[in-house]
Amino acid sequence: MGEERRMEYEIFTSLEEAREKGIEKVREDIYCLWQECFGDTDSYTDFYFQWVVPYNRIFTLYKEDKLCSMLHLNPYTLAVKENEVKADYIVGVATRKEERKKGYMGLLIEKALQWMYEEGKPFTYLMPAAEAIYYPYDFRKVYTLENWGMEMEKAVIKGNSKNTGSRLVKLTASDIDSRRVLTEFTEDILRREYDIYALRSRKYYEKLLAEMNSTKGGIALVLKKDELIGYAAYMQDDGFQIAECIYERSDKEEVLLELYREFSSGLSLSLNDRKADFEPAIMMRIVNLKAFLLSLYSEREISLVIEAKDERIAENNGVFHLVTSKEGSSVDNTEEPPMLRGNISDLTLLFFGKLEEEKKKELITVEEKDSVLAVLSELKIGNRLFLNEIV
Structure with a gap:
C-alpha cells in the first residue's frame, strides 16, 4: 500500500529532469496550467515564458503523465546592506482545480525549500494571493507594497496641480542611453534609501519594459530640464496600475502629478474605494539559517548564541554561536546555553525588524534581557525593503 501511494505521483525539480524522465511536453503543460490558474493574457504569458522561464527553476508534480501542480523559483540578485545576495522569488504556485486539497502544493514548497537550503540560499520570498496559504510554511509578512495610485490622488488633493515645468517621456526598447541613465538614477536612490532591493541593470530594465509592454503599459520617465527626477513602470491591460x-x-x-496628468483617465477607482482593496505584500522565510546569519553585520564585535527550531528544514534545528564584526561573521554549532530561542518564523521577523518588542523579550532566555535587546538592535539584516517585482 505504501509503495502504491509513493508511485501515485512524481516530483521533478527542473524541466530538464522532467524531460529526462520522459515528460517531453512539460513546457507546454506548465504554459497551459499557468493560463488556467492565473488568467493572464496570452501576451503576458508569452512574455513570462520568453523572458523568465529560460532562467528559472520549475518544480512540477505529475500523476502518471498529467501535470497536477507546479512552483517556480525566479532567481534575483539582491543588494542586502551593500552586499550582493542570491535569493529565489517564489511565483507561479498553482494546482489544477480537480487536484486541489490533496497536499500537492505543500509537497512542492517543502521540496523547493530543501533544494534552496542545499544551494545555500539565505532566504526566499513571495507575494501571496493570501497570507494564510504560506503561514504554515513559516513565511511571514515583512513588506507591504506602496499604493502609488493612491499617492497620485493624494498629490492632486493637496492642490499642487500647477505646471512645474516637468515633462513625461515614454521609454522605448531602442533607447539604450535612457536605460543607462535610468539604471544609474535608480541604483543611486535605492542604495541611499533602502537596505534590501533587487539590483538594477540595463538588462533589468529591458526585461521590465517588455513585461510592462505585454500588459499594454510601459515605463514613463519624468524629466525636469532634461534631468531624470523619477519614473513609473505601469500596466494598462485592466485599467492603469503602477507596478x-x-x-x-x-x-x-x-513626479506623481505628472503621472496623474498623463494617466488619470485610466484610474477607474476612487481614492476611498481603493482603500479597501487587497494590499500586495511580500512574505519572507529564512531558508539556510547559517548562510543567513553569515549575512548579518555589526559595527562592533558582538556575540550571540541562538537556538532555532524549524519543522520543515531539519538542518536548521540546533544551537548556533554567531560572532559578527566589521570584518565579517562566523557561525558554529555549539553546546553553549542559548541566549535566544525561537522558531524559524520568529527569527525571520526578528532579523527583518518586524518583531514586536514584547515578542522579542519572550524569545530571550537569559535574565539580562536588555543587553540581548541591545545586541539585536545591531544585527538587523535590514528593515527598509523595496521589492516590487511581479515575477
Missing part, C-alpha cells in the same frame, strides 16, 4: 515608482523624495509630488 513601481521611484523618485527623489524632494520631487515626489511633481
